[in-house]
Amino acid sequence: MRSELLLCVFCGGCVLNAVSASAQNTETSTVRIGTYDNRSIAVAYAASPYNPIAEKMVELDSARKSGDEETISRLNAWGKKQQRMLHFQGFAQVPVGNLLAPVKDQLAKFAKEHKLAAIVMKCDYVGPEIETVDVTEDLVEFFQPDERVRQMARKIRDAEPVELTEVADLPAGK
Incomplete structure (x- = not known):
């Protein structure tokens, strides 16, 4: 009986100690979350080698020289859509997951x-x-x-984001 009592006291102490340690770890451990300004990412992406605009311009030039109206039309539509999205991402608060996609491996390593x-x-x-x-x-x-791009990416953070409805009213070709 005495050994059973000692065993219960010992086990109870171990459980109490484990619960106490767990509670302390919960209270003192913090979760770190990285945050970013999407507008700075859009500025950096727009001038980066990841932006396909240079390739698209070469393709457009080639289509113009060969008179390929279908390709010209497709690329012009792509350009307007791309510019509109970059306006949203570069001036308002709009997710930039598509811009971060080319660097996702670097992102994971950094995290x-x-x-x-x-x-x-x-x-x-x-x-x-x-x-x-x-x-x-x-x-x-x-x-x-x-x-220059680094400075632009910093400077844009000094301004308040533009309301999405204001950016939406901008013409795509401007």
């Missing part, structure tokens, strides 16, 4: 190296157990910017 649980455009709510880390400038570097 792991910096102990980030996620990288998101913004957090609408952040609890006390969450630490947000602005990673905008780091992500801009993934797009191989020159100093």
Whole structure:
């Protein structure tokens, strides 16, 4: 009986110790979330080798020389759509997942190296157990910017984002 009592006390102490340690870890551990300004990403992408505009311009020039009206029409439509989307992403608060797609491997490596649980455009709510880390400038570097583009990507963050409805009213060709 005495040995059973000692065993129960010992096991109870182990459980209590484990629960206490677990509670302390929960209270002191923070989850790190990387955040970025989508407009800076759009600026960096637009001037990057990942933007297919140069290839499309060569294709358009070739189509014009050969009189390929179907290709000309298709590429002009693509250009308007692309420019409109970049306006949304570069001036308003619009997701840029498609712009980050070419650098997703770098993104994953960066998150792991910096102990980030996620990288998101913004957090609408952040609890006390969450630490947000602005990673905008780091992500801009993934797009191989020159100093001019770097400065533009920084400067755009000084301005408030434009309302999406205002950007939507801009003509695509402007």
